[in-house]
Structure formats: C-alpha cells, structure tokens
Amino acid sequence: MSSVELPQLRPTLADVARAAGVSTATASRVLNGFPRVRPKTRKQVESAMSALGYARQRAARATAGRTGSVALVVCEEVLRLFADPFFARISAGAGKELTEAGLQLVLLTVPATENYQAPVLRYLDGGHVDGALVVGMHGRRPLDLDWLGIPVVFGGRPVGGGGCSSYVDVDNRGGAQRATQRLIDAGRRTVATIAGPQDMTAGVDRLLGYRQAVVGAGQADRGLVVFGDFGQASGEHATTRLLDRRPNVDAIFAASDMMAVGALRALHRAGRRVPGDVAVIGFDDLPIGRRTDPPLTTVRQPIEEMGARMTGELLAMLGGSAAPRCAVLDTKLILRATA
Numbered sequence: 350m351s352s353v354e355l356p357q358l359r360p361t362l363a364d365v366a367r368a369a370g371v372s373t374a375t376a377s378r379v380l381n382g383f384p385r386v387r388p389k390t391r392k393q394v395e396s397a398m399s400a401l402g403y404a405r406q407r408a409a410r411a412t413a414g415r416t417g418s419v420a421l422v423v424c425e426e427v428l429r430l431f432a433d434p435f436f437a438r439i440s441a442g443a444g445k446e447l448t449e450a451g452l453q454l455v456l457l458t459v460p461a462t463e464n465y466q467a468p469v470l471r472y473l474d475g476g477h478v479d480g481a482l483v484v485g486m487h488g489r490r491p492l493d494l495d496w497l498g499i500p501v502v503f504g505g506r507p508v509g510g511g512g513c514s515s516y517v518d519v520d521n522r523g524g525a526q527r528a529t530q531r532l533i534d535a536g537r538r539t540v541a542t543i544a545g546p547q548d549m550t551a552g553v554d555r556l557l558g559y560r561q562a563v564v565g566a567g568q569a570d571r572g573l574v575v576f577g578d579f580g581q582a583s584g585e586h587a588t589t590r591l592l593d594r595r596p597n598v599d600a601i602f603a604a605s606d607m608m609a610v611g612a613l614r615a616l617h618r619a620g621r622r623v624p625g626d627v628a629v630i631g632f633d634d635l636p637i638g639r640r641t642d643p644p645l646t647t648v649r650q651p652i653e654e655m656g657a658r659m660t661g662e663l664l665a666m667l668g669g670s671a672a673p674r675c676a677v678l679d680t681k682l683i684l685r686a687t688a
Contacts, residue, residue: 365403440656535688606637631645646687
C-alpha cells in the first residue's frame with residue numbers, strides 16, 4: 350500500500366513573525382526594506398524567512414500571474430451576513446463592476462474571533478485572489494492586513510483613521526446630525542438614539558452626529574443613549590431599556606434601519622403610537638423601511654455605489670496606482686411617515 354504525501358501549506362508572513370518573535374508589522378517592514386529596523390531584528394526575520402522558505406514562495410507567487418478573482422471579506426457572523434441586506438447590496442455593487450472587468454468575486458466571512466481569522470488570512474496570502482474588498486471591520490479584533498502582498502480597499506474608514514489605507518466611506522456623521530436635527534426641529538423634546546457598535550467607525554460617527562445636534566439644541570442627556578449591534582433584535586431590546594429608563598422619550602434616531610425596525614416593534618408592544626407619541630428615524634434606506642407600518646423615515650446611504658466605488662479603487666490599484674485613495678459619499682434624509 351503506497352503512501353500519499355500531503356501538500357504543505359505555504360508559510361505566511363504571520364508564520365515568519367511568530368518564528369522570529371516579532372510582530373507581523375515588523376516582519377513586513379523587513380520584507381519591504383524599511384530602514385528603521387534594528388539589525389538584530391532584521392537578522393531574526395530574515396533567518397525565519399529562510400528557514401520557512403517564505404522568500405522563495407513569495408517569488409513564485411510574483412511570477413504566477415493574476416488569478417482573475419477578488420475577495421469580498423465580510424467581518425461578521427454568517428447569520429448577520431444573510432440577515433442584514435447591507436452586505437447583499439455591497440456585494441451587488443461590487444459584483445457588477447467586477448463582472449464588467451472580467452473578474453470573479455469570492456466571498457469570505459470572518460467572525461469576530463481570532464481563531465477564525467487565521468484561515469482567511471492564509472487564503473488571502475496564498476495566491477488565490479488578486480485583491481480584497483473588506484467590509485464590517487471591528488476595532489476590538491481587527492484583521493491584520495497591512496502585510497498582505499495584495500491591494501486592499503475597505504468599506505468604511507478603518508478604526509484608528511486608516512491613514513495608509515484606501516477606503517470608501519459615507520458621511521455618517523453628517524447624516525446622523527441631519528436626522529436628529531429633523532426631530533428637534535419638529536418640536537421633539539426628548540430625542541434618544543440607538544447607537545451602533547463603538548468598535549466600528551460607522552457606529553462612532555453616527556453617535557457623534559447625534560450628539561452634535563442634541564448638544565446644539567441644549568438637549569444632551571446620557572440617559573437617552575442606548576446601544577445595539579445594527580441588528581433588529583438589538584434595536585428592539587435597546588428600545589425596551591430606553592422606555593424603562595426614560596418613559597417620556599418622544600423621538601428616536603436609530604443608527605441603522607434594522608435597529609429602527611426593532612424599535613418600531615418595541616414601541617408597538619408598549620402601546621406607543623408612531624409618530625404621534627414617538628417619532629423614529631433610521632439610517633441606511635433598506636427596502637424593509639418602505640414596508641414597515643408606518644413607512645420608515647431614514648437616512649439614505651448609497652450602498653451599491655459604495656460597493657462599486659470600492660471595486661473601482663481596487664481595480665485602479667491592480668492597474669498600478671500605489672497611493673492610498675479615500676472617498677466619502679453623500680447621504681440624504683428620506684422623509685416618510687415615522688417622523
């Protein structure tokens with residue numbers, strides 16, 4: 350009976366960093382010839398590269414040519430991926446551009462746990478795709494992508510500023526401020542918000558926009574801020590907590606349409622009329638907002654355009670553009686019946 354030798358997995362730069370006892374970023378600096386690396390550290394990294402065969406594999410990849418595929422990396426749990434229409438619309442915008450360019454879209458999901466990141470990072474660094482589009486980035490356990498040998502474009506400004514990254518974002522802060530100001534101008538005196546995750550720039554910026562409006566109107570109250578995860582169930586639970594804490598609330602700005610839908614369910618269960626007792630505004634302009642009872646006033650962000658623009662930036666990088674490029678798309682307040 351003959352034995353079959355299994356192919357060995359190609360070492361990644363993360364493997365080199367672990368073998369050298371340094372961070373992945375330091376190993377990347379050595380690989381790319383950055384001068385500000387201590388000689389001892391450089392020697393450790395180079396020795397690890399040699400021992401693992403990393404440099405030879407890298408050279409083979411460089412001459413292998415294009416794969417014709419681009420990864421869409423979604424940093425969310427699989428259930429959220431299929432429950433939240435945002436990701437489908439990003440994919441639609443990206444897929445259309447890639448199809449016209451003759452490229453294939455590959456979907457990768459990354460749950461918010463370190464254990465599940467390694468296979469995705471290994472795949473991205475394994476010569477399977479020419480570039481990556483990344484959406485849903487969280488700050489607590491961010492993907493370490495700076496060292497990858499492929500271009501990467503983020504959907505949304507990366508946590509920490511993203512000074513060396515290409516990204517396409519929307520005017521989250523301005524959209525949230527306009528929505529909240531609409532509630533204030535309508536005479537609402539106790540305007541609350543269901544804020545999004547604070548480890549994502551969209552959640553941070555939309556909360557900042559809300560706060561800018563309520564502070565300007567002299568209505569700031571920390572008890573009027575509750576938090577969700579952009580999902581419907583979290584919006585429902587947050588509204589229930591809010592009503593217990595501030596029974597006199599007469600307006601809610603929810604940082605996503607899905608949380609706004611949850612808020613409407615909680616308000617209906619509590620016997621609050623919308624918009625008579627409590628006005629509600631969401632953020633996204635998802636199709637579900639047109640089917641709620643009453644239809645949802647919301648902030649429209651151009652999701653498909655965002656996916657298309659991200660893809661355009663990535664294609665430019667694949668074409669030789671080296672400098673990181675950033676774009677911020679406008680939002681628009683869509684008036685319906687909830688506010």
